[in-house]
Amino acid sequence: MTRQRGFNAVVALLSCVISLLFGLADPAHSISAPLPPDSIYQLPVTLKDQDGKPRSMLSMRGQAQIITMIYTHCSYVCPMTIETLKAVDAQLAPDQKARLHRLLVSLDPKRDTVPVLKKMMDERQLDAKHWTLARPAPSDVRKLAAVLGIQYRQLANKEFNHSSALILLDAQGRVRARLIRLGQVDRDFVEAVKAVLGERPRP
Amino acid sequence: MRAPLAAMLHLSLLCAGLLLSALACAAQYVKYVTIPAASFRTALPPDGKSASAATSTFRMRAMPVTNGEYQSFVRQHVEWRRGQVAALFADAGYLRPWAANDAFGPHLHAGQPVTHVSWFAADAYCRSEGARLPTWYEWELVAAADEQRKDARDDARWRERMLRWYSRPSTEKLAAVGKTAKNLYGVYDMHGLVWEWVEDFTGIMVSTDNREQGDPDLRKFCGAGAIAVGDRENYAVQMRLALLSSLQAAYTTGNLGFRCVRETREKAS
Numbered sequence: 413m414t415r416q417r418g419f420n421a422v423v424a425l426l427s428c429v430i431s432l433l434f435g436l437a438d439p440a441h442s443i444s445a446p447l448p449p450d451s452i453y454q455l456p457v458t459l460k461d462q463d464g465k466p467r468s469m470l471s472m473r474g475q476a477q478i479i480t481m482i483y484t485h486c487s488y489v490c491p492m493t494i495e496t497l498k499a500v501d502a503q504l505a506p507d508q509k510a511r512l513h514r515l516l517v518s519l520d521p522k523r524d525t526v527p528v529l530k531k532m533m534d535e536r537q538l539d540a541k542h543w544t545l546a547r548p549a550p551s552d553v554r555k556l557a558a559v560l561g562i563q564y565r566q567l568a569n570k571e572f573n574h575s576s577a578l579i580l581l582d583a584q585g586r587v588r589a590r591l592i593r594l595g596q597v598d599r600d601f602v603e604a605v606k607a608v609l610g611e612r613p614r615p
Numbered sequence: 616m617r618a619p620l621a622a623m624l625h626l627s628l629l630c631a632g633l634l635l636s637a638l639a640c641a642a643q644y645v646k647y648v649t650i651p652a653a654s655f656r657t658a659l660p661p662d663g664k665s666a667s668a669a670t671s672t673f674r675m676r677a678m679p680v681t682n683g684e685y686q687s688f689v690r691q692h693v694e695w696r697r698g699q700v701a702a703l704f705a706d707a708g709y710l711r712p713w714a715a716n717d718a719f720g721p722h723l724h725a726g727q728p729v730t731h732v733s734w735f736a737a738d739a740y741c742r743s744e745g746a747r748l749p750t751w752y753e754w755e756l757v758a759a760a761d762e763q764r765k766d767a768r769d770d771a772r773w774r775e776r777m778l779r780w781y782s783r784p785s786t787e788k789l790a791a792v793g794k795t796a797k798n799l800y801g802v803y804d805m806h807g808l809v810w811e812w813v814e815d816f817t818g819i820m821v822s823t824d825n826r827e828q829g830d831p832d833l834r835k836f837c838g839a840g841a842i843a844v845g846d847r848e849n850y851a852v853q854m855r856l857a858l859l860s861s862l863q864a865a866y867t868t869g870n871l872g873f874r875c876v877r878e879t880r881e882k883a884s
Contacts, residue, residue, distance in 0.1 A: 566818075568661035
């Protein structure tokens, strides 16, 4: 009896050790239902938001959102990104607006520290319930940009040139629409947002 | 009862430890060579005009990653086996010529460069080696050297040699790594074997001219989509840039491989 229990304990401990050794590096294994093969939420990247809270891509599952990449030192296009997001909002009903999240991820995490992001949140009067500013680890920026199809290059003067699309993700993290041109509200994009928000959450 | 339990635990931990250190040792056999900090003429001037590129000291793999090395990697990292990897990270051609999901098989050789790997896969491999993909500038700097000179790019004969390789059909069977001439830094196969991923390939098409940001017709990019390239006579480099800029991060092809670089503690002055 005790021998059997002892054996069970050994097996349990061994499997713990093995899963610790081989499992930790792969958070995707810890969830039960697999994400769709094209889901961006599969990306093993953890961001830090404007309050310094860690946010893994996986934890965004279940949330329809518009994601884009910016850098706070940008003087022209990044303010326009926020204006365009607000213009999309203006086309939505209040309940739709409330269920949509907006995630702005920094291309420039070296300069966009948590306090810098927090300051921008306050200056732009963005409501943390519906907006998140976040920074990836510097070594994860290119990877996140790659899954989003965002191209960027840092210039000699530390500014960035980048493609500035707004990208609509459904609750499973799939890209459902892109708004390539900022500064004007694209009807197809707004329709896509409404369609995604109208979908029932899937298990 | 207690004693055997503790002993078994100890033994298993010891085994795991040995396994890990064996893996670490295997990783250390990979040869990296030091590339001193440099400032050089680039095909992609950082100011869009004629500014030099600058790189800090780094260490580069002397040879591209091989089938044998990549096989060890997928055996340890199940999520990068063919059939396991998500479509987000690699297209349907990923490791296509391999005989099995975790084995390159009898028709390929361990010493050939691995190809049919996506940028995400190459990035994950390099991280597993405590390294990363080289930036375009790092790759360009090392690729400018021949056997005797740091920068052979203005030599007509060097350009001729490059073009001969670039005009060869891509259907030929790939040679093993390390068979081309070793360049001044001690690096092989920068030309003459496979194309290689670079970390920042998605930045190549992006214009460097900030003034264009104000033009409402050019709002797709903060800047224009036009490629701003210097050194127009250097066709070999132009072809690399054209190829790299046409790629998506999940693409795989039969003549595109990679090598990795490591940071060093020395910084450029």
